[in-house]
Amino acid sequence: MKSMSKITLQLQRCARDITNMSQQAVNGVSHRGRVLTLDSMNPNVKRVEYAVRGPIVQRAVQLEKELKEGVKKPFTEVIKANIGDAHAMGQKPITFFRQVLALCSYPALLEDSKFPEDAKQRARRILEACGGHSIGAYSASQGIECIRQDVAHYIEKRDGGIPSNPDNIYLSTGASDAIVTILKLLVCGEGRDRTGVMISIPQYPLYSAALADLGAVQINYYLDEDNCWSLNITELRRALSAAREHCNPRVLCIINPGNPTGQVQSRQCIEDVIRFAKEEHLFLMADEVYQDNVYAEGCQFHSFKKVLFEMGPEYSNTVEMASFHSTSKCYMGECGFRGGYMEVINLDPEVKAQLIKLVSVRLCPPVPGQALLDLVVNPPQPDEPSYATFMKERTAVLSALAEKARLTEQIFNTVPGITCNPVQGAMYTFPRVTLPQKAIDKAKELGLVPDMFYCMRLLDEEGICLVPGSGFGQREGTYHFRMTILPPTEKLKVVLQKIQEFQLRFTQEFS
Amino acid sequence: MWNMTQLEYGTLARRANQIKDELRQGVRRPYKEVIDVFQGDLHKAGMKPLTFVRQVLAACVYPPLINSSNLPLDVRQRTQEELRRCVGGSVGEGNVCGLMMWKKHENASPRTGVLIPVPCHNKTVLSIMQLGAVAVPYYLSEEQGWALQVEELQRALESAKGVCNPVALYIINPGNPAGYVQSQKSVQEVIRFAWEKRLFLLVDEVYQDCVYGENCEFVSYKRTLSEMGPPFSGTVELASFHSVSKSFSGEYVCGLRAGYVELVNLDPAVMKYIHTLFSKDSCETVLGQIALDLMMDPPKPGDPSYLLYKQVVNSLPGFSCSPIEGGLFAFPRLHLTPKAIQKAKELGLQPDTFYCTRLLEEGGVFTGPGWEYGQKEGTYHIRYNTSRDVMEELLRRLSSFHMTFMKDFS
Numbered sequence: 001m002k003s004m005s006k007i008t009l010q011l012q013r014c015a016r017d018i019t020n021m022s023q024q025a026v027n028g029v030s031h032r033g034r035v036l037t038l039d040s041m042n043p044n045v046k047r048v049e050y051a052v053r054g055p056i057v058q059r060a061v062q063l064e065k066e067l068k069e070g071v072k073k074p075f076t077e078v079i080k081a082n083i084g085d086a087h088a089m090g091q092k093p094i095t096f097f098r099q100v101l102a103l104c105s106y107p108a109l110l111e112d113s114k115f116p117e118d119a120k121q122r123a124r125r126i127l128e129a130c131g132g133h134s135i136g137a138y139s140a141s142q143g144i145e146c147i148r149q150d151v152a153h154y155i156e157k158r159d160g161g162i163p164s165n166p167d168n169i170y171l172s173t174g175a176s177d178a179i180v181t182i183l184k185l186l187v188c189g190e191g192r193d194r195t196g197v198m199i200s201i202p203q204y205p206l207y208s209a210a211l212a213d214l215g216a217v218q219i220n221y222y223l224d225e226d227n228c229w230s231l232n233i234t235e236l237r238r239a240l241s242a243a244r245e246h247c248n249p250r251v252l253c254i255i256n257p258g259n260p261t262g263q264v265q266s267r268q269c270i271e272d273v274i275r276f277a278k279e280e281h282l283f284l285m286a287d288e289v290y291q292d293n294v295y296a297e298g299c300q301f302h303s304f305k306k307v308l309f310e311m312g313p314e315y316s317n318t319v320e321m322a323s324f325h326s327t328s329k330c331y332m333g334e335c336g337f338r339g340g341y342m343e344v345i346n347l348d349p350e351v352k353a354q355l356i357k358l359v360s361v362r363l364c365p366p367v368p369g370q371a372l373l374d375l376v377v378n379p380p381q382p383d384e385p386s387y388a389t390f391m392k393e394r395t396a397v398l399s400a401l402a403e404k405a406r407l408t409e410q411i412f413n414t415v416p417g418i419t420c421n422p423v424q425g426a427m428y429t430f431p432r433v434t435l436p437q438k439a440i441d442k443a444k445e446l447g448l449v450p451d452m453f454y455c456m457r458l459l460d461e462e463g464i465c466l467v468p469g470s471g472f473g474q475r476e477g478t479y480h481f482r483m484t485i486l487p488p489t490e491k492l493k494v495v496l497q498k499i500q501e502f503q504l505r506f507t508q509e510f511s
Numbered sequence: 512m513w514n515m516t517q518l519e520y521g522t523l524a525r526r527a528n529q530i531k532d533e534l535r536q537g538v539r540r541p542y543k544e545v546i547d548v549f550q551g552d553l554h555k556a557g558m559k560p561l562t563f564v565r566q567v568l569a570a571c572v573y574p575p576l577i578n579s580s581n582l583p584l585d586v587r588q589r590t591q592e593e594l595r596r597c598v599g600g601s602v603g604e605g606n607v608c609g610l611m612m613w614k615k616h617e618n619a620s621p622r623t624g625v626l627i628p629v630p631c632h633n634k635t636v637l638s639i640m641q642l643g644a645v646a647v648p649y650y651l652s653e654e655q656g657w658a659l660q661v662e663e664l665q666r667a668l669e670s671a672k673g674v675c676n677p678v679a680l681y682i683i684n685p686g687n688p689a690g691y692v693q694s695q696k697s698v699q700e701v702i703r704f705a706w707e708k709r710l711f712l713l714v715d716e717v718y719q720d721c722v723y724g725e726n727c728e729f730v731s732y733k734r735t736l737s738e739m740g741p742p743f744s745g746t747v748e749l750a751s752f753h754s755v756s757k758s759f760s761g762e763y764v765c766g767l768r769a770g771y772v773e774l775v776n777l778d779p780a781v782m783k784y785i786h787t788l789f790s791k792d793s794c795e796t797v798l799g800q801i802a803l804d805l806m807m808d809p810p811k812p813g814d815p816s817y818l819l820y821k822q823v824v825n826s827l828p829g830f831s832c833s834p835i836e837g838g839l840f841a842f843p844r845l846h847l848t849p850k851a852i853q854k855a856k857e858l859g860l861q862p863d864t865f866y867c868t869r870l871l872e873e874g875g876v877f878t879g880p881g882w883e884y885g886q887k888e889g890t891y892h893i894r895y896n897t898s899r900d901v902m903e904e905l906l907r908r909l910s911s912f913h914m915t916f917m918k919d920f921s
């Protein structure tokens with residue numbers, strides 16, 4: 001048996017497992033329909049939706065095309081405030097990062113005197129760690145070792161010295177890749193035993209899409225809009241016990257700072273969540289990609305790992321957790337590089353071996369993204385030549401975001417029919433909009449969800465592309481939209497004003 | 512968690528890394544460095560990157576270089592073009608995404624089947640298993656230069672009856688690990704078969720730029736399909752995959768992770784869902800997309816040399832190698848003696864793993880054992896990439912090791 005090819009072995013196993021299999025007649029007969037139709041397609045795919053790039057964005061792209069072709073519209077450009085893509089909205093990249101990446105891409109530049117020494121030193125170190133000294137080579141599937149070490153040091157420094165083991169760090173293609181990978185490990189079981197995954201409402205639709213794709217059971221816990229989108233343990237308990245009736249809840253996902261809501265969890269809240277996860281035997285997934293995007297006074301980012309360890313060995317030795325970070329957000333905004341990592345805590349060693357096997361199938365995360373991540377966790381230090389410029393650029397980006405967060409909240413709250421919670425962090429605002437009953441009826445007539453109808457009209461009339469709240473989840477009977485705070489301040493002011501004007505017109509039309 | 516536990520993976524790779532570490536630390540071995548020809552990664556094997564591509568990428572990443580007189584004019588102009596372009600239209604890691612479309616729940620009956628060649632790139636098998644589908648093997652004919660025979664496809668299809676519902680036929684052309692290049696006639700036969708049996712064609716053409724066999728020419732499935740005219744051209748569903756990782760004879764940017772899939776004759780309703788699936792993964796890396804663009808419109812590529820290894824390898828007793836017409840790998844057959852096979856069994860190893868392990872330890876060459884890719888029962892192979900830069904040293908070590916090995920187990 002051992003000398004047989006593995007593939008043949010697998011085929012034989014399948015043959016032994018036959019139950020209720022109907023004979024396929026197709027292969028002996030020529031049917032002239034397509035092989036791949038909506039009916040023969042993976043049914044899970046039908047449930048996958050990703051509103052951030054959904055129908056409204058397709059409409060926006062359509063309008064852009066028409067504008068290019070010279071079609072007259074009430075606006076001269078489409079402002080895509082739907083996606084957290086900083087550079088697309090004019091944010092400038094960090095000079096130091098781009099210099100090092102250029103050096104890595106074309107190492108002959110290491111001889112160019114126009115590049116600072118600290119950039120060259122980092123480029124050399126990264127290239128040294130790459131196969132053939134080239135970022136074009138595949139890397140180890142878990143990510144380049146010295147970069148994982150740097151990530152571990154960064155985490156230790158960030159968390160006040162709590163040790164981080166590079167073996168627990170997995171570099172990934174953006175954070176999304178790592179999130180889906182962990183979910184793949186966690187989701188199993190049939191029927192009532194099917195894995196249930198708790199996720200906040202509202203949530204970033206990668207989660208709902210991944211859960212639909214994997215056929216997991218999505219367990220919604222509602223954030224409290226009246227209290228700045230805070231998380232209540234009572235609500236977690238409610239959601240969990242209801243879910244136990246029909247699935248096997250094993251995972252609790254939390255996004256902090258939040259997307260789309262922007263709330264920054266207090267330290268107390270994080271402790272409560274960890275305690276809850278331990279009591280209810282849940283695997284914690286902490287999405288912390290916005291950890292540098294904290295603006296509101298009195299708010300501070302507390303990493304789940306740090307809090308976990310400060311709660312003592314009773315928790316830090318037992319609670320299983322994965323935290324995620326990325327190069328797409330914060331002050332870098334390098335979405336296109338697809339850099340990211342996850343740190344796993346208390347993962348079963350045998351499962352870790354399977355995890356390594358799983359990530360090996362996709363070979364490796366993009367190497368330029370890994371290189372960029374290395375710079376993010378190992379930026380210029382005070383004694384280095386690039387430090388001053390780096391800090392200036394970093395501060396400029398973060399303070400601009402803070403200012404725009406404040407401005408957005410302030411202006412939206414002056415508009416009748418729109419209420420807006422403080423944007424404590426992240427890059428978005430998720431205001432609630434009160435829609436007149438007539439508008440809701442009209443939407444139903446058109447077969448649209450009411451907030452989609454609202455956003456489509458806004459897009460058609462003002463050329464502003466937002467994402468309807470239904471794409472993120474919201475309490476029944478409430479409507480929201482998500483807007484990014486990324487456009488440059490002057491443009492943002494214009495956007496806010498146009499939304500204000502639209503809101504007034506819309507309300508009047510449907511009064 | 513899905514059922515991947517029965518697959519063995521990575522033992523040799525781990526040992527290779529261990530040995531590399533030991534050598535770095537100064538441990539004495541019969542060789543100074545490990546020749547790593549396990550993967551199709553020529554950077555690792557020492558191949559130099561193409562300057563033009565790297566210059567453009569560097570300038571795209573750091574636009575102030577556009578004003579640098581150190582960069583040639585065409586590089587600077589090309590950079591400006593790339594930066595002006597809207598890099599929309601996400602492309603995904605095509606292979607895995609294409610297969611996702613049929614994934615069903617494990618307890619749904621019947622399970623989806625995908626016909627795959629033996630030998631095959633092992634990532635594909637892993638991907639299929641990961642999705643809970645059934646891999647249905649069809650054997651390429653080694654005696655006929657790894658030719659794909661329709662009768663064998665028919666046999667494979669028959670074997671799937673009652674086991675799964677085969678919906679797709681996966682083809683690798685040029686082949687990996689066996690470096691064949693399909694003739695136009697063979698491509699037509701496959702298309703006809705797919706049409707008759709209502710199979711979705713998944714064609715992995717990532718090595719289309721690596722063709723060097725005499726009288727060999729890469730013909731794309733899409734082109735052949737179109738030239739065959741109705742009823743085939745309007746009905747056979749086809750997904751063709753390409754990648755920057757294996758393109759550019761001379762430049763391999765595996766680390767950038769970019770590729771594309773072209774879809775032909777797909778149901779428009781399904782296309783909508785494909786779009787959603789791609790969109791939720793945000794996007795392909797931008798550098799990868801730029802590299803892809805440069806690949807589509809490259810400067811003049813060089814020509815690889817290829818005949819040296821074929822000569823040497825075929826002259827070794829116990830070794831035979833089909834003509835390598837394309838791709839990046841050699842997949843020669845090992846004719847192991849009963850003594851060697853027995854020894855492998857004693858150690859609990861597949862015979863070709865045993866060979867590769869000894870080759871690594873004693874010869875410092877890291878290759879892939881044939882069983883990982885699939886092979887006819889009772890045959891053994893090894894796979895290694897045919898990087899020009901290390902070929903001479905590799906053949907020297909391989910010959911020396913092989914002669915000793917054959918003597919030890921005669």
